[in-house]
Amino acid sequence: MTTDPTDQFDEYRVLLSRQEAKRLRQSLLSPPAPVAADPVDAPLGADHLHDGADDRGLITETLPLVTPFDLLISDLYAVMFDQHPYLRGLFPESMAFQQAHLERAFHFLIDRLDRPEEVTAFCARLGRDHRKLGVRPVHYEVFETALVEALRRRAGALWRQDAEEAWKRMLRRAVAAMVRGAEAALAERPFWNATVTEHQLHRPDLAVLRVSPAEPFPYRAGQYALLQSPLLTRAWRPFHVACAPRRDGDLTFHIRRTGPGGVSDALVHRTRVGDPLLIGPAQGTMTLGDDDLKHDVVIAASGTGWAGAKALVQDLARRRLPGRGAQLFLGVRTRDDLYDLAAVADLERRHPWLRTVTVTGGAAEGDAFAEAMARRAALSRGLVFVSGPPALAATVRRLRALGLPAERVRHDLAASSPAALGG
Known part of the structure; x- marks a missing residue:
């Protein structure tokens, strides 16, 4: 038996109407709540x-x-799509990426349940991103119902009510922060239209794209943005902007293909000059302020994390602060992974205050990368920026274990992790 798409969206409208009626009833029966100074901190x-x-x-x-x-x-997804078929249209055709990143999101939430500030900050960013996907608060309720049913199916008769309540509380904490993040960004536009003006393959699996937004795109050096290709609607992936803000307003992105059929594959192999792209708002805290330049800085990058590091070096160069320097650590598995070596050499030649150290092989990952940095850089005073794939989270943890205060390490987990909780 097939379901008429009209019936599916009638169900959607009924569900939304019920949600709005529920909110109105609650607002009429409940005393007004005090307004928090910041929605995310409510x-x-x-x-x-x-x-x-x-x-x-x-x-x-x-x-x-x-x-x-x-x-x-x-x-979970089987239950959700079976009960609410219209929701399938909010997701990309392939669910593999979504499933893998939802697993990472679950790991993140479970590992940090005793650190609510980190959960709130992370989920607020996710909620902000969900606006582009057409996600409404009612969808989170549907997601919770599907999760509970999936938990019960998996555990069977051994399932425990106290564990179910703990899962629900974890999810509701995350959802509350996501909703507040979305509400805090209501006045912010969800995306910019842009056109690809250059597309250069540096390796068979890596391309550098230059794009021109139709309108000025505000961002700071070191930040990232979510990109969507028209070849894969509803699929957004994060990439660092590989340049400090330019006079012409153009942006550069370094895209490494991570697998077949995904956004990175579309951008590397199926995108051409003249093609349109959508760019989400700039995000991330891996940025420099005037107060951050009292001491030398250390910048570590691995893989296409070099994009964010490159933007930071350009930003430092424009500030021209005498007596201040930067040490750049490039982690690569092999020398062949130095895909932008000419740019590195040019930055070193033009800026004597920049010193570059290349760390190769196993020493370029995890704990070993952090220890290589500690041996060769003065980490006791200035800021340390870490830019790259999810594996560098282990490098950040090791730097903290070596005594570097958390407030002096800047690494944006969201730039290399789920773009959305469940989507």
Whole structure:
């Protein structure tokens, strides 16, 4: 039996109408709540009163009942699309990327349940991004219902009610921050139209794109943005802007193909000069302020993380502060991975205050990369920027373990992790 698409969207409208009626009823029956100074800092409801560490313990203890995550997530989406077929249209055709990144999002939330500030900041960014996907608060309720059903299916008769409540509280904390993040960005436009003006293959799996936004695109050196290709609608992926703001307003992105059929594949192999792109708002805290230049800075980059590092070096060069320098660590598996070597050499030649260290092989990853930096750089005073793939999160953790205060390490997890929780 097939379902008429009109019926699906009638269901959607009914669901949204019920949600709006529920909100109106609550607003009429409840006293007005005090307005928080910042929507992201507003209370998260009754669920925030529970101890995050206790919930983390409950979830971790019962994980063997519901994992592996790929099966849990497959069940979750199966339940959600079976009960609400219209939701399938909010997702890309291939769900592989979504499923893999939802698994990483679950790991992130579980690992940090006892660190609510990190969860709130991360999920606020995700909520901001969800605006581009057409996600409404009612969708989070549908997602929760599907998750609970998937948990019960996986665990069967062994499932525990206290663990289910812990999962629900974790999800509701995340959703509360996501909703507040979206609301805080209501006045912000969700995307910019742009045109590809240059497309250069540096390797068979890596392209450098220059794009021209139709209108000025505000950002700071070191930030990233989500890109969408018309070849894959509803799929957004984060990439660092590989240049400091330019007079002509053009942007550069370094795109490495990470697999077949995805956004990176479309941008590297199926995008041409003249093609349109959509660019989401600039994001990220890996930026320099005037107060950050009291000491030398250290910049570490791996893979196409060089894009963000390159923008930071250009920003430093424009500021021209006498007596201040920067040390750049480039982590590569082999020398062949130095795809933009000419640009590195040119920056070194023009800026004597820049010193570059290339770290190769196993020393360019995780703990070893952090230890190589600690041996060859003065990390005791200035800021340390870490730009690159998710594996560099281990490098950041090791830098902190070596005594570097968290406030002096800048690394944007969202630039290399899920663009959306569940989407």
